[in-house]
Amino acid sequence: MNLFTRLFQRRRKTTLDKMELNISPDQAEKMLYMIQNTQEIELTCDDVHGLLDQYTEMAIRGEDVASLLPLVHHHLDMCPDCREEYEALSRILHAI
Ligand SMILES: [Zn+2]
Known part of the structure; x- marks a missing residue:
């Protein structure tokens, strides 16, 4: 299971469950791969909010978020x- 599948499943728990979407991890991975590789697709603020805690944690760990989550x-x-x-969020996580 790669990073984007994990991110997607994390999002499903929060936002997508409410919309009753039924996307398999496999489809999710393809979708995120597509998003990842299509510059014309931009994330909405809601998308970004769904990924922001993960993004911030990764940034704090020193991971290359610009490469890993370029759309965010x-x-x-x-x-x-x-x-x-x-x-x-970054200030909060740094303070912990
Ligand atoms: Zn925004």
């Missing part, structure tokens, strides 16, 4: 709201 990274560059959210 790109969104944070472009979106002041999410950037603020990220910085707040």
Whole structure:
């Protein structure tokens, strides 16, 4: 199981369950691979919020989030709201 499958399953527990989507991990992986490799697709703020805690934890561990989650990274560059959210979360996680 790769990182994106894990991220997706983590999201399903929070947001996607409410929408009653029924996507297998295999489909999820393909979908995320597609998203990952298609620059025209951009994440929404909701998408980013769903991934932000994971992204922040990875960044704090010193992982290369710009390569691993480029769409989140790109969104944070472009979106002041999410950037603020990220910085707040980052401060909280650093304080623990
Ligand atoms: Zn945003």
